[in-house]
Amino acid sequence: MSETVKVIIEGKEVELPVITGSEGEKALDISKLRGQTGYITLDHGFVNTGSCKSKITYLNGEEGILMYRGYPIEQLAEKSTFLEVAYLLIYGELPTKTQFEEFVNIITHHTMIHEDLKRLYDGFRKDSHPMAILSSMICTLSGYYAESMEPTNPRHQEISIHRLMAKTPTIAAYSFKKSIGQPFIYPNNSLSYVGNFLNMMFSVPTEKYEVDPVVEHALDLLLILHADHEQNCSASTVRLVGSSHANIYVSVASGINALWGPLHGGANQAVIEMLKQIHEEGGNVEKFVEKAKDKTSGFRLMGFGHRVYKNFDPRAVIIKKAADDVLNKLKIDDPLLDIAKKLEEIALSDEYFLEKKLYPNVDFYSGIIYKALRIPIEMFTVMFALGRMPGWIAQWKEMIEDNETKIGRPRQIFTGAVKRDFISIDKR
Numbered sequence: 001m002s003e004t005v006k007v008i009i010e011g012k013e014v015e016l017p018v019i020t021g022s023e024g025e026k027a028l029d030i031s032k033l034r035g036q037t038g039y040i041t042l043d044h045g046f047v048n049t050g051s052c053k054s055k056i057t058y059l060n061g062e063e064g065i066l067m068y069r070g071y072p073i074e075q076l077a078e079k080s081t082f083l084e085v086a087y088l089l090i091y092g093e094l095p096t097k098t099q100f101e102e103f104v105n106i107i108t109h110h111t112m113i114h115e116d117l118k119r120l121y122d123g124f125r126k127d128s129h130p131m132a133i134l135s136s137m138i139c140t141l142s143g144y145y146a147e148s149m150e151p152t153n154p155r156h157q158e159i160s161i162h163r164l165m166a167k168t169p170t171i172a173a174y175s176f177k178k179s180i181g182q183p184f185i186y187p188n189n190s191l192s193y194v195g196n197f198l199n200m201m202f203s204v205p206t207e208k209y210e211v212d213p214v215v216e217h218a219l220d221l222l223l224i225l226h227a228d229h230e231q232n233c234s235a236s237t238v239r240l241v242g243s244s245h246a247n248i249y250v251s252v253a254s255g256i257n258a259l260w261g262p263l264h265g266g267a268n269q270a271v272i273e274m275l276k277q278i279h280e281e282g283g284n285v286e287k288f289v290e291k292a293k294d295k296t297s298g299f300r301l302m303g304f305g306h307r308v309y310k311n312f313d314p315r316a317v318i319i320k321k322a323a324d325d326v327l328n329k330l331k332i333d334d335p336l337l338d339i340a341k342k343l344e345e346i347a348l349s350d351e352y353f354l355e356k357k358l359y360p361n362v363d364f365y366s367g368i369i370y371k372a373l374r375i376p377i378e379m380f381t382v383m384f385a386l387g388r389m390p391g392w393i394a395q396w397k398e399m400i401e402d403n404e405t406k407i408g409r410p411r412q413i414f415t416g417a418v419k420r421d422f423i424s425i426d427k428r
């Protein structure tokens with residue numbers, strides 16, 4: 001017999017079915033609650049609300065576990081590559097050798113963007129934030145592929161997925177070139193996914209550019225670590241927009257906009273800005289920790305805390321080690337890394353942070369690596385978006401193929417004025 005939970009509302013007993021996930025997580029199915037009782041649930045920020053069943057990513061915030069399709073993030077970080085992880089997330093299984101070769105081949109051969117699309121960059125101010133450019137350009141792809149973006153058509157889905165994976169690095173690199181006034185560099189199909197991105201970012205037509213394998217490997221790792229994180233703000237946005245059967249390009253562009261906020265992906269830029277400020281003000285880490293504890297200051301330690309992780313963020317553990325490795329290999333001595341380590345040490349021995357279970361998150365050390373790889377600070381959140389692309393695609397695909405999906409339409413508790421009569425303007 002399936003498990004249920006009894007709830008008594010205004011003396012009436014209702015039985016709510018219990019849904020159990022494959023890792024033993026439990027949920028109350030309240031889909032019939034309003035019909036049976038007239039009540040809805042209220043859950044600010046969806047802290048206790050599941051929006052879907054998903055087979056993509058499992059995370060356990062108490063134990064610091066993150067798995068893509070059942071594979072622990074630590075193993076993927078050590079043994080896989082970003083494109084292989086992308087395939088895994090999108091299609092559900094690790095690819096065979098042939099499947100992977102086909103996937104890489106098709107992504108590699110769709111990297112160019114339409115020449116007319118390039119001209120759109122001219123309309124942006126030089127100092128436009130690259131996230132604004134990225135989301136606009138991804139949205140604009142829907143103007144170029146109108147004949148092949150019916151969300152429920154499998155062939156259209158497939159082509160759109162390939163286009164998004166292949167063209168996002170090109171669009172992202174061009175947004176950087178625009179900001180520094182350098183010519184756009186066409187994709188080079190002889191390079192790897194990450195190598196090609198680096199080449200489009202840093203090469204110039206006048207000189208030969210060699211992709212540094214240390215940089216290539218570090219970036220690939222960072223993209224793997226950012227590839228998916230189940231129902232976060234941007235993934236939920238992609239699903240919500242897509243649930244109206246809006247096309248995949250605009251759904252993903254909405255996710256990019258959600259990611260931009262400093263409480264989400266924008267935190268990686270905010271972390272470096274904070275570390276710089278601490279450095280410029282003499283490196284007094286304690287002062288900033290005290291300020292973060294003072295509610296009236298409005299200041300938070302960026303890169304600390306997470307809605308789900310209440311122990312440690314497994315991605316932060318991998319990134320911290322990678323930051324040390326990369327800086328050593330590239331022979332970079334960055335005072336911001338020392339400040340970050342000191343900040344982590346002080347915060348992690350402070351009662352306030354311990355009690356509230358605030359630990360460094362994925363964004364705390366990623367900015368230091370990006371900085372070492374010469375990625376400009378405004379591009380940090382774009383790098384996050386590049387990594388998160390397969391996650392958004394996988395979430396969108398799962399949502400559109402799920403028979404249980406309905407258009408996302410939350411309810412509300414109305415707290416405004418009750419019915420009253422209109423008063424004409426001369427009498428107000």
Ligand code: CMC
Binds near residue numbers: 262263292301305
């Ligand atoms: N510094 C100081 N205090 C904090 C911080 C922080 N970074 N984060 C949370 N708190 C306090 C907060 O003031 C609250 O205190 P109280 O219970 O006394 O009111 C308590 O901890 C719980 O915070 P919350 O805002 O209710 O928690 P949340 O789950 O809604 O927010 C968060 C999670 C990540 C938005 C938040 O911790 C934060 O703003 N962190 C800084 C921004 C950041 O690093 N974001 C990146 C998140 S990881 C990457 C990603 O997913 O995009």
